[in-house]
Amino acid sequence: MKLYLTPGYQCIASWLSAKGHHAFPFQEEAWQHIVSSKSGLVNAPTGCGKTFSVFLGSVIRFINQHPTDYKSKSKNGLQLLWITPLRALAKDIGRAMEEVIEELGMSWTVGIRNGDTTQAERARQKKQLPEVLIITPESLHLFLAQKGYADAFKNLQLIAVDEWHELMGSKRGVQVELAISRIVNSHRKSMATKPPMIWGISATIGNLSDAKDVLLSAIREEGVIVKAQMKKQIVVESVLPDEIENYPWAGHLGIKLIHKVIPIIEQSKTTLIFINTRGMSERWYQELLNHAPEFAGAIALHHGSIEQELRLWVEEALHTAKLKAVVCTASLDLGVDFRPVETVIQVGSPKGVSRFLQRAGRSGHSPDAVSKIYFLPTHSLELVEAAALKNAIDEELIESKEPMLLCFDVLIQYLNTLAISDGFKPEEIFAEVKSTYCYRDLLQEEWEEVLKFLTEGGKALQQYDDYKKIEVIDGLYKITSRRIAMQHRLNIGTIVSDAMLKVRMQSGGYVGVIEEYFISRLEPGDCFTLAGRNLELLQIKDMTVLVKKSTSKKTIVPSWNGGRMSLTANLGRKLRETFNDVADAGKIMGSKNQAPELVHLSSLFQLQQQLSHIPKDNELLIEHHESKDGYHLLVYPFEGRQVHEAMSAILAYRIGKIAPLTFSIAMNDYGFELLCDQPIPVDDTNASELFTLNDLTADIQRSVNATEMARRKFRDIAVIGGLITQTAPGEQKKARHLQASASLLFNVFSEYDSKNVLLRQAYQEVFDQQMEEVRLRNAFTRIGNSTIVITVPQKFTPLCFPIIADGLNRNNLSSENIEDRIRRMQAQLMKD
DNA sequence: GACCTGCTGCGGTTTG
DSSP, rough: OOOSSSSOOHHHHHHHHTTOOOOOOHHOOOHHHHHHOOOEEEEEESSHHHHHHHHHHHHHHHHHHTTTTTTSSOOOOOOOEOOOSSSSHHHHHHHHHHHHHHHHOOOOOOOEEEETOOHHHHHHHHHOOOOOOEHHHHHHHHTTTTTTTTHHHTOOOOEEEEEHHHTTTTTTHHHHHHHOOOOOOHHHHHOOOOEEEEEEEEETTTTTHHHHHHHHHTTTTEEEEEOOOOOOOEEEEEOOSSOGGSOOOSSSSEEEHHHHHHHOOOOOOOEEEESSSSSHHHHHHHHHHOGGGGGGTTEEEETTTOOHHHHHHHHHHHTSSOOOOEEOOOSSSOOOTTTBSSSSEEOOOOOHHHHHHHHHHHOHHHHHEEEEEEOOOOSTHHHHHHHHHHHHHHOOOOOOOOOOOOOHHHHHHHHHHHTTTTTTTHHHHHHHHHSSSTTTOOOOOHHHHHHHHHHHHHTSSTGGGGGGOEEEEEEEEEEEOOHHHHHHTTTSOOOOOOOOEEETTTOOOOEEEEHHHHHTOTTTTTTEEEEEEEEEEEEEEEEEEEEEEEOOOOOOOOOOOOOOOOOHHHHHHHHHHHHHHHHHHHHHHHHHSSSSSHHHHHHHHHHHHSSSSOTTTTTTEEEEEETTTTEEEEOOOOOHHHHHHHHHHHHHHHHHHHHHHEEEEEESSOOEEEEESSSSOOOOTTTTHHTOSHHHHHHHHSSSOOOHHHHHHHHHHHHHHTTSSSEEEEOOOOOOHHHHHHHHHHHHHHHHHHTTTHHHHHHHHHHISSSSHHHHHHHHHHHHHHHHHEEOSSHHHTTTTHHHHHHHHHTTTOOHHHHHHHHHHHHHHHHH
């Protein structure tokens, strides 16, 4: 085949589609920008060939510039640096690139540099870098920790950042910002040629133009956004329980609808079943096999605690349709472009619009195909969320990603990184660091404090030699100790996780990992489930759990200590609006264009309306309940559990000023509960006062234990900043040990250096991330403009049910007891 | 620092 590269690019496009690659609708626009050396951001739904578009742009540019010798094996040096957040993606991308290169008859080679790269390959790369290098943010920083790193970038044309929407908003994104600032400026200083362009590749997010600005900040260029103006067609179908009356009002597993999932799996070639937690995914896998034994060997399990090798096999087998279905957690959210499936099922709330869309996008994977996703509610009310999601998708109400600001821990790690390779000159690096979006507001005195910390251990730690890492030699900041250098390299990165023990079969082969605290509760002989296998604990040795296969029917499903996804602001808002549609319960029965989910729930809404009230989006509903457990106050802001956590504490504090009461608090994504042994004095006369914006800041400080929260946040900060080392050669520190030393440091800083930047950062992270202070404040403002409706229902209402049920968990009842009790409560309600 | 449903992501070089 003959390829005409300039001026018409159509030939490549048609060649691509002949090869089965989808042409990105606006790829020519992207190519033209790249050819003319502009930087920017490419955005389109998944499966539109964004990756190819950027890659080909750089290829075309190269060929245009070297029309006579792009086929010769001259040593071109590194041309394209491809940053991707996932190791697993590197191989697929690399293979596709090689295919294109071969077709074009080019001499380029493609290399991968990450934790999986072998020593031999590293050595080869050291001698000669490939033209294209695919790398993770962490490995890129390790690259900057190598002597003479700047040399490698001297011919670099383009830095591409794949999945930028995933990286931005995390500290990994900050690492990318810093690395770009370094590469671009080292280039600028030493070379006469133009510094490399920067191109981001992003799925749709609410603040796309911010995403571009964050990425391009260090090169001080406006840049362009190349956006495919196309709407991906998405069909959402809820899996409806036959009789809503008999479907649980509370719960998280949703296994009761398993009989409706089996035909969906049977009817499609490949299916992904997204489950919210690792523990529940293990149970779903088991139950699927119990209900449909013929699935044995045709379905598999995939989550973050399962051994890598096993996971890779599962991904491959799904890709080649050897497997019919995979039960997974967020572990299969990414890695989209090259491994589509036919059907996607989401079990339980996806907590946000974009996560739901992303998962839907794994099916029907081409620009014009329809993506279909089934939504399976784990309790009745979750069907409202399904209706809300549909509306949100129609309106393209996609969440924004907020870029992180002034992460001093990442900055300290980065400066140590530079200090172990070539060393750095503060004046030069300060300007560079300030050119990034993250550190643009960095103050001179903060910078100096950081430098002081690096060289002297700062105010609080100056007695300890361990914290004097950097020496100043002729104005050059450098780490000369090989021990410190090695330790630092081992700890580069911003992902801090709990100590996990590896689980290994007695007969050989690893199964996965399990948390220290979980396994410490088990005795040898106990049985648990991991990766879908029943295992008997034999012994624990050297951070490894030795197990053998068990035939025991009674096993414990581990619970891992994961993050707590909160409902996003967008989905919360949509949820409140959806209640508008049903606020007049009579409307539901009559209306034909009502969402099927809402029609299905009509009996539940009628009950809610009859017993209490259905809140509209300009109302806040408060319910008083009385039970043998005491007096319950239920509030429904629909703001997600994190906001509710702070809001409930503030409310408890404010009520406490009226009467000295103590509460026990429970919450979910829809609302929260204050439980008390005495009547709770909240009524029409004081309700709006209790939700006032006045004195909010002070009341937050008085009610929320920010110090305790900051202490926990500080652990990660201390690890990232290198104050505590997680991994020393041949040793993994125990989680408890880590927590203890972090806590100690927190105390030292609080006492001797209370204005310390890392300490301040810990509090800032609590306010920004944990309490979501901006959102909390917005919620108080919204409530201030709403009508507060207070009801005193005679019985528990459908809305209060899941929250009170979660509250029961608090009180040390065994899970069996709770299930029985909920069933009894619900049966009682339905009877009369 | 715990368990109350609770995700994902990464990771050694230099010099002898």
